[in-house]
Amino acid sequence: MTPLELRGVEKTYETGSERVRALKGVDVAIEPGEFVSIIGPSGSGKSTMLHILGLLDSPTAGTVLLEGRDVTTLSETERTRARKHSIGFVFQQFYLIDSLTALENVLLPTVYDRDRDATARAESLLDRVGLGDRLDHTPDELSGGQKQRVAIARALINEPAVVLADEPTGNLDRETGTDVLEEFARIRDQGVALVCVTHDELVTEYADRVVEIVDGELR
Ligand SMILES: Nc1ncnc2c1ncn2[C@@H]1O[C@H](COP(=O)(O)OP(=O)(O)O)[C@@H](O)[C@H]1O
Ligand SMILES: [Mg+2]
Numbered sequence: 588m589t590p591l592e593l594r595g596v597e598k599t600y601e602t603g604s605e606r607v608r609a610l611k612g613v614d615v616a617i618e619p620g621e622f623v624s625i626i627g628p629s630g631s632g633k634s635t636m637l638h639i640l641g642l643l644d645s646p647t648a649g650t651v652l653l654e655g656r657d658v659t660t661l662s663e664t665e666r667t668r669a670r671k672h673s674i675g676f677v678f679q680q681f682y683l684i685d686s687l688t689a690l691e692n693v694l695l696p697t698v699y700d701r702d703r704d705a706t707a708r709a710e711s712l713l714d715r716v717g718l719g720d721r722l723d724h725t726p727d728e729l730s731g732g733q734k735q736r737v738a739i740a741r742a743l744i745n746e747p748a749v750v751l752a753d754e755p756t757g758n759l760d761r762e763t764g765t766d767v768l769e770e771f772a773r774i775r776d777q778g779v780a781l782v783c784v785t786h787d788e789l790v791t792e793y794a795d796r797v798v799e800i801v802d803g804e805l806r
Contacts, residue, residue, distance in 0.1 A: 588655045590673070590748035590780045591640055592616040596649035598635050598803075609635040610646070611803040617749060620778040622771065624785060624794035632803045633784040634753060640782060641751045642670045654748055671696060675742030675750040675779075679757035681734045683726040683741075689713060690722040693741045705744065712740035716770055732763035739770055749780040756787045768793045 598610040609632045617623055617640075627633050638644040639651060642658060651659045658669055683692045693709040713722055716736040718729075726734055735755060742750050752771070756764035764787065772793055775781050783790050791797045799806040 588619070589616050589652065590619055590654055591782070592650075592652040593636075593640065593646075594650040594652070596636075596639060596646045596651065598632070598639060598644070599647045609803055610639070612649070613800075613803075613805055615798060615805065617780045617782055619748070619780055620775055622775045622781045622783070622793060622795045624783050624790050624797045625800060626785060626791060626797060627800035631800045633800055636800065637751055637753050637782065637784050640749075641674055641676060642666045672745055673748050675745070675747040677735070677738050677742050677750060677752040677755045679754035681726070681731075681738045681758075683734055683737055685726050688723045688725055689718060689729065689737045689740075692726070692737055693744055695741060696744050709740065709744060712743055713737070715773075716740050730763070731759050732766050735759065735763075735767050736770060739767070739774070743774065743779070747779065749782065750774060752781065752783040752785075754785055754787070755783060756785065756790060761789065764789055 593613050593615050596610055596613040600607045600609055613636060625633055625636065639646050646659065650657055653669055653673055658666060661669065690709055690713065693713060694705055697705040710722065713719055716739055718733060718736055721729065721733065729737065756767055759767060768790060771781055
């Protein structure tokens with residue numbers, strides 16, 4: 588089943604008297620275990636597209652399908668639930684909580700659930716990303732690359748069908764960025780679909796497919 592699909596998606600922002608057509612009819616299907624890189628100039632609609640793929644924002648027109656289910660018109664509560672169980676997020680700024688340990692950060696998406704295996708899964712995920720000996724470290728005790736690997740483990744804690752990343756290597760040097768991309772390649776090999784929005788040429792070397800967006804339209 589296709590993890591995530593957009594059909595005829597349009598997004599128009601209205602601020603005061605100004606209207607910005609950020610997406611002008613986008614069709615894209617992300618297949619299982621596929622690493623898709625979305626590239627395009629600044630302001631072309633990359634983040635807008637990622638937010639709609641991630642059910643963080645709704646399209647003005649068109650359809651969003653999550654694991655074959657039309658999620659375009661779900662209520663906010665239903666959308667949040669669908670997002671939590673099927674989609675993981677990785678951002679340029681990591682968004683870790685400074686006062687929590689690596690393990691606690693990874694567990695954060697499960698705190699309101701009765702999820703007895705969560706701690707074991709979190710430990711195993713941190714081990715898998717090479718941080719098995721850093722469980723009790725807080726973010727200020729970790730390097731940039733280590734922080735991003737904690738964020739990757741957190742994105743995977745609910746075993747999502749797809750992971751969405753916005754400029755995940757944007758705050759990392761080339762070598763550390765490569766480590767993170769190697770990690771993404773391993774995730775992809777385990778059958779998780781990956782969508783990565785980026786300026787970084789290196790990302791396109793790791794992607795199975797590169798989609799270019801220009802002025803709200805896919806090329
Ligand atoms: N919340 C918003 N309100 C109004 N305009 C927005 C908003 N978010 C993005 N835009 C506009 O939509 C267009 C696409 O933005 P964005 O998706 O952030 O592009 P990218 O991520 O490729 O730089 C730009 O013209 C931007 O100014
Ligand atoms: Mg952006």
